[in-house]
Structures are given as C-alpha cells and as structure tokens.
Amino acid sequence: MSNLLEKYAELAVKIGANVQKDQIVFINSTVDCAELTRLIVKKAYNAGAKSVIVNWADDAVTKMGYQYRSLETLSEVPDFLVERVKYITEVDSCVISIVSGSPDLLKDIDPMKLQKANQAMSAKVDFYRTFMMKNSAQWTIVAYPSKEWANKVFPNDKKSEEKLLKAILDGSRVKETNDPIKAWKEHIAALAKNNKTLNDYNFRKLNFKNSLGTELEVGLVEGHIWAGGGEKSIKGHDFAPNIPTEEAFTMPSKFMTQGKVVSTKPLSYNGNLIVDFFLEFKDGKVVNFGAKEGLETLKNLLEFDEGAKYIGEVALISHNSPISQSNVLFYNTLFDENASCHLALGAAYPMNIKNGTMMSQDELIKKGYNASKTHVDFMFGSACMEIMGTTSDGEKVQIFKNGNFIL
C-alpha cells in the first residue's frame, strides 16, 4: 500500500497542485493523515518547493472547541489566523488540502454555534475564498481515511480503513498497474474535449428531470464557460483542483432557476449530515425545502447569507463514472460529487464566465453571478436522469439519457 500512497502523493503534487520551483506549498491536514502528509511534503520539496508549511488540525480538538467554547468566543477570530491566510495570498503559493474527517463529526453540536463560528471566520477570511475561487494560486484537494470516516463508509468492518483507502485510490486512478500521472493527463484531455462540446452548443438553459421528483430548469449566464478536470491559475500554471474529478460545470444565472430538485446522496455540511432533502426554487431562490434528516443543518446552510439560497454552480457527471460505478457512498463531497450531477448553493466561480477572473464583483453580479460567501455542492444525479439543453435560438438538444452523457 505504501507504494500506492507514494504514487498518490506524487499525483497531488504533480497534477493536483502542480508545484512549481520556488513556490511555497501550504498543506492543510489533520494529525490522522500524518503518513500521507509526510509523503506529500517530500514530493513537494522534490518538485522544488521553496518551503512547505503544514497547517495541522485534529478533529477531536476541533470538536471539543465547539463543545466547550461559548457562542461568543467561537465568534472571535484571532488576528494571527487571518495573517496566516493573508500570507498565502501574498507569496507565490499553492495549497494542498487533505480531507479525512468524519462526515458527522459535529452532529452533537448546537447548530447555532457552527453557524456563528463559520460566519465569523468567513467575514474575516473571505478575501482568501475569493482569491482561491479566482484561481489566483494552484490548489487541490485529496483525501485520506480517518478511522471515523472509514467506519461511516464501511460500518462494522474491521478492514474499513484499508477498504476506504483502496476506494479513494481507485477513484483517483491510482493503481498498482498504471502511471497515475499519465492516466490523469489523458483523463484531463478527455474532460476538456467534453467541455468544448458543451461550450460549442452555448446552451441558454438546462432542464433536468428524473423519476425521483426532480424537475428543474437552470438558466445559464451569457458567455458561460464549461470547465472541469484541469484548470489554469491566473499565473498560467495548470492544476487539478479536485482529485478525483469527473465533472463538467458552469455558471447558472442567479435568478433563473425554477422548479424542484431532490437530493440523491447525503450531504455532509458543518460536520452534520443532511439526508433525503429537496429544494424548490422560484426565480433562482429557494422558497421551500425539506429533509428526512438534518433539517436544522439545511436551514442554517440556506441562511448562511443572502446568496446561499441561490445556486452558483451546475455540474454534469455521467452515472457510469468510475466513482459512481464503485457503488461506494463516501459521505464526502469530494467523491460523491464526482459520482452524480450536482448543484452548489452559494458562490459561483468567476472562471465560469468569459473574462470572469478579470472582472470586478459588480461586473460579475450584473452578469448573473452569485456573490455569496459560501459554496456547498449537493448531489441530485441518478440512473434515470434526463437532461435537455436549449440553445440560444431555441433548439432543444438531449444532453443526458438514462443518467449518462450522450452528446
């Protein structure tokens, strides 16, 4: 397994963040992921990093913070935390995040505490979220199984950690028999071809329908761009923000979503699971919603700020994607979003519109951009999903049939 883990670390550094000589590499990790973190640090130095700075956290300590701290102190964000993030935006940096956490780590915590703490942090470091969503630096997200996460995915299984690691590596195209770097270059080229097809159609709107209750129309902004797989930073470096990635995604027009969407996978938000939920939209805004589990968490998500009630991303993934075919429910958006069509509540990516990364926020907003301070993906794809596109001259084109891309 350690040979595979080394390949995975190499993939994170070479394809994910695409670390350049003399860049400063920031790694967000938890103490549970020390083994993978150390491998990534080594590969980053081998790639010529000037320095590698690991920002460690620990889920148990994080949870105790929410348990024992008051609402008031959770809303205080020390300046040094802001300074650390500011430093990332000031130097020639790239950022590698390793996710590992339990999907429902914070289920016993007062949701109001989570909301207030998140809002306080967001108010202080929103400049960083904007910086990253504009691809000002290369960034990537990879994963490693914590014991808690593994037990959620493979309950009552003594080999749960081993199994989850295998599923992570498989989904990331890291195998004994292949060169993952080469496999990823080919995969990114295939996704780019897909994006080109969608861009050439220049759809005005998309209509989603399946037998699970979803009947949704999503208007797209004028000049929208389909992206996914590989991206380019403002400085011109290629990178792959998510490992794995299977999606083609673009920018919906903020006020042009209508109808109902029904989730098909649980969503882990703020360390809580939202299960079997639906949203109803009118002129872009969520006007009704429900959930079998985690209703309070869903409510907090929608009330995070004004833009959280609107979508900012629509993404198409075939139901026969490798991650979907693995039949593993990861309870983690990095994986589950690549097994299923999804939407994001909250902010849009400026790069999903022509010249977007060069536009001011006001210019973007005029185009239909969602300027929320949050961005949360949720999954609604299924084997029975049908998607129709409507072009600017009114032509209707079937994009998905029986859950799969057919263009």
Added chain:
Amino acid sequence: MSNLLEKYAELAVKIGANVQKDQIVFINSTVDCAELTRLIVKKAYNAGAKSVIVNWADDAVTKMGYQYRSLETLSEVPDFLVERVKYITEVDSCVISIVSGSPDLLKDIDPMKLQKANQAMSAKVDFYRTFMMKNSAQWTIVAYPSKEWANKVFPNDKKSEEKLLKAILDGSRVKETNDPIKAWKEHIAALAKNNKTLNDYNFRKLNFKNSLGTELEVGLVEGHIWAGGGEKSIKGHDFAPNIPTEEAFTMPSKFMTQGKVVSTKPLSYNGNLIVDFFLEFKDGKVVNFGAKEGLETLKNLLEFDEGAKYIGEVALISHNSPISQSNVLFYNTLFDENASCHLALGAAYPMNIKNGTMMSQDELIKKGYNASKTHVDFMFGSACMEIMGTTSDGEKVQIFKNGNFIL
C-alpha cells in the same frame, strides 16, 4: 495506562499551568502526541479555559524543512508566525508544551542551517522568550514518548515506548496508587523549604568539585533568590514550569565563574547530541572547551550570541533524586536536568534576583544578569559531587556531600 495518562494530563493542567477560568490555553505539541494532547485539551476546558489552541508540529516535516530548504529561506520567518506568538503575549494566556522529539533528530543536518534558522527565529520572537522568562504567563513542560525517542532511551527493546512512558510518569510522580495533585503539592512545599534554607544562607559563591574533573567556582549575584518547584506568574497565579522538577536554582553573576566543568550526561541541542564535553571558564566566559561527540554543535551553541559563552543559571539536585535513582538516561533535558546538578549557558531568569521581574534589562545587567537570547541547561552532577558555599562574611558551609544535599 490510559487512566495514568489522564492523571498526567490533569497534573499538567492543574499544577503545571494551573489553568484559570477564561484563560486561553496554548499547547505546543507534535502529531505523535495526539493522545496526551487531546486529554490535556479536555482537562483545560474542564478547568474553565475560554479556548484551547493547539500548535501542532511534526518531527519528520521539521527535519525535511532543514534538509531541503536553503540557508537563505530558513532565515526567513513569516510574519504570521510572529503574530501567533504575539497573540499569546497579548491575551490572558498560559502555555503547555509537550516534548517528545528524538534527541538526535537533526544529526544529519548542516549545523550552520540550524544555527541560522534559530538565530533568525530568535531575533523575531525574542520578546516572547523574555515574556516567558519573566513568568508573565503560567507555563509548563511535560513529555510523551515518540517512537524515535523511546528507541534512543531503550534501544532494541520492543516495549521501548511503553517503558519510556512509564519512566516519564514515574519521574512525574504519576502512579496508580497516588493522587498526583496531592503528591505535587507536598513536593512543591518541600522544595520551597529547601529554597528558603539556601536563601537564608545568602551565599556569595559556590565551589563545585568532584573526581571527574569538575573544579568550578560560581559567584552569585547580590540579592539572588533560590527558586524551583512552584513559581508565581506576574499575575499572581502559582504554576510549575517543569514536570518533573527536583531542582533549586539561582542566578550566577555573569563574570564570576572560574574553572572547569565536566559534563556527566549527553546534551540534546538543536536535534543533535553533545557527549562527554567540558568547558573552562575565566571571569565568567568560556575560554576553552572540548567534546568526545558533537563538538561542532557545542561550538554553535557557544557562538549563538555573546551571552551564550556565559552561564545564566546554577541548579542543585541531589544525586538521590527519584529521576536519578531510576537510572534511566532520558537524553532529554526536562528529565536529565532533574537527575543532576546543572548550569545553563545563556540567559538568566529575572525572578532569580530580588524584584528582578520589575527591573529593566539594563538594571538587571548591572546586577550581573546574563541577557543572552538563548538558555540551554547541561548536566554535571555526580555521586561524588562536593559543594561548598561561602557566605558574605566568608564562612564556608558544606552544601553537598557525596552528591547529596546535606544542609
């Protein structure tokens, strides 16, 4: 063992840092010490901490930093690191450090890199060292075995980690059969009585002699205070800076040390071991030195700054102290210094002179205070140590006989 570890965590919080309601607790730890760290976090919240902030590091990542980074980049200290330390000095804080590192972690690293990096960091955060040495906040150091450290102490022993943990707990008076909090209160009272005896004699100088080559005279500053065990922060909170602690220590007069001292235990400095070394002093300054191992490291220590060639602390520990009697060589100063008389090269503690914590640095220096930016203890006690004190009216009093306190 987990019950003992919980007692140890409680000791660190209640006696070590003596965490007060609404204080912010800072913990310096490494990923190897997650288990103890989590227990300390919990106990700190139980004691009423407003928040607990863990500053995690990892020895392997630290070592790679020294291996791969250039001398130049190692000398750059990002502002956010300084801001973090500044924050500690600005709020009502206390600091708990957990040591666990391999005593010779950095033995393959270019000593010049270690020296430059240390000097750069010291220049930026010297305000923090001064803050702590003045007891402006409560602080304490405890320990936990990393695999590497355990293998150094108990080589070729499959149970090395377990054995080292047991030695740490034994040395810290944490046992199945006792209440460590109560044991420590008694122990601190006994050390205070010892300090009072030494203070009442008000020695002008101490003469050390043993059959291993040590023949040293150490002049003490006028108005010196013997301390050790429990201390009081500027804000008036009792605390115990070291767990374990067995020492009585005071302030030597910077230019009044003469003769030769021969080490009796290895010293781990900058992740390197210095073994079987000696120092010769003239008018306080080291004028000659040698070492069987680690001569370059010793040289760097002495050249850290002007004050590093002078001592700043002299400490008396009976050879029959429990840690000494355990016959475990810890290769770690927190333990080894409590098994043996020791000196520190570098800065003195302002509290070791009457009203010292209220004096300016210039006032302190006039009294014979060493204002170095480093402070490194080394051990020279032995079973054959004899110590004579000379009072201000010339009376000679034997303080140690055959390695033990006899006053």
